[in-house]
Amino acid sequence: MRRAVIAFTAFLGGLIFLLAGPAHAGPADCQGLRGTLKLQGQPVNGAKIAVTTEGGQPVKEATTNAQGIWDVQVEQPGKYKVTLDVGSLPQNAEVRGGNNVRTPTVYEGNCSTVLFALQPKAAPGQAPQSDGGTTFWQQAAQLTFEGVNLGLIIALGALGLSLIYGTTGLTNFAHGELITLGAVIAYAFNVGFGIQLIPAAIIAVIVAGALGYGQDRLFWGQLRKRGTGTIAMMIISIGVAILLRNLLQFFFGPQTENFNDYVTQPGITVGPITAAPKNFWAIGIELTVLVIVGIALMKTRTGKAARAVADNPALAASSGINVDRVIRIIWTAGAAIAALAGVMLGLSQSLKFTMGQDILLLIFAGVTLGGLGTAFGALVGSLVVGVFIQVSTLWVPPELKSVGALAVLIIVLLFRPQGILGRRERIG
């Protein structure tokens, strides 16, 4: 036991040392305007942006780089006018709302972010019968594809959450931070150590699994042994979430980052869908992992034991199942899968210390829709939530798409609180 503690501490120390490097690149000496141009999650390269003073005096021009980022430093704080040259955008892109001028204020020693939301250009008049109809359906197909990708990432997170809930009764509000942790560890190996992303991701999944094991062995397991109630553990998990999130912010910094590899890829077109190859690969990997975990749950001894523990821990224990061992395996697997979800999320969007917190809402929506505590319900629910909120951006501004997840949550709880695959007795 003591050895385990020492090893764990040494490991954490190493991690801290490792992560401390990139953290120093904070936004210290910055006074100006910056922003990122993205079209459907893909960075827009080569778009021209002109910054002038409020009176119209030209200050500087900038062009977005391969990550879609532009940056203009200014001498004087004050109000500026930022104009996006619509002609320099890709042919299929336009500014949402049509307004390509922003008037942000620069404060002394601070960088303001200027937002230009881009959307695919739609043909005028989107009546389903007219020529515009194909554009609408193409867009719907594209969004469905992206929704499946998002839904599978949510499913990876939801699977771990659901398994841990099922076996221990803990609604773990710190699960989002496990997702961020996976992404940040992969980032540390990828960018800090210069290891290619795929091995870095594998290392991250293994490390996160070990951390999940350690977390249960040294913390949650001890609490269970003390007889701490599930409600108490749920409240404690919020404390854990705050602790982890702020530690991650300490090491990682408040900025948004990207992995070194696979950031920009030319899209390939399959039927009505255009997407970077990494997205197809991501969907493949996510599906494979989900299927493997599903088969493991149905066919292996440990999987059957896990389901038995989820059903009735006391009965499982009395029929010779080592409940603690099963729970430990579930924690290890759950944390490892969460880490994979984090890497995939970082790959398809970008990395930030709040990424896990943000997706946790969608995970909860997915889990509740599928039925709290059912592994397969979590999969179905997550997919539905992912596709639903992505397709809803046809009508809803993308920054508000998560609102749909809350709507799903509330409607499900009103009409079928046990979810799609849940059982009635679990809810009351």
Added chain:
Amino acid sequence: MDWLTILSTTVHAAIGWETVVYGLAAIGVNIHFGYTGLLNFGQAAFMAVAGYGLAVTVVVFNLPFVVGVLVGLAAAALLALLMGIPTLQLRADYLAIVTIAAAEIIRLVFRSVYFKDIFGGSDGRRGFNGDFYAMNFLYDPGRYGIGPFGFDERTMWLLTVGWAVVLLCCLVVFLLMRSPWGRVLKAIREDEDAVRALGKNVFAYKMQSLMLGGIIGCFGGFFYGLYNGSVQPDVFGTEMTFFAYTIVILGGAARVFGPVVGAMIFWVLFVFVGNLLAELVANGYIPFMTNIQVGPVRYALVGLGFILLLVARPQGIFGDKREIAIDAR
């Protein structure tokens, strides 16, 4: 090392605006969690709709201050209905999930570019507290205090009104919890089914508790906006709710003055640790940290302290262990 600044800000924190704002939030949480056993993890949402209700009414619609306060209160009551109806008949985790989600969603809506004309995007709204300070009839312009400790007339006015509201809320809680109504709430916390068997409408009581706690928390939102002269969406994040819980558990759940004492201790510690760390970093005593990193460290310490508190002494300073609703049911 500027010990005088550290000392004076720490002393100010004990009775300052943060203590008022979070004390009110915590009194609300205490009604939810301490007395009724409801896990409302969205207290920040009540404060946000209150602050924004006031700000938007005054700034965007140019209506008087009092109308703004009424709009804020109505919004909080509506929010309680919206979150309570689907969840209060289900097990405790569902309310927790829905409230935490609702708080995030409300923050996202307030900061969205789409509603920028109403809520002002991520910059929020400002310029709605003039009427409040114009009502100041007690203090002439000047500084009130002893030596390095003291406030100007505006802060004095805000603190006077704020502490009056805090004490009033404590009185309300004290009287209500002695009444039959309050005893039903505590009974619900202990055994919901038994209360139902006695013919009480548990759902209605829980809903009333959620509303009352939300409305008290809502005053915290008002005072936040009035002191800072602005409301920004990102202030009302999960951390705000979490601080309120830390305060309740620190002071002792299900105790009338628990949240108030908890808020004082919490803010004294929080401000002291933050200033001390910032000074240590600025003077080069902690070489591996930058000043930007002080914020996260201080929040992480709160998280750690919260975990240790719940593990080691869940009843806090004044509480009774038998009265804490943290056992599985």
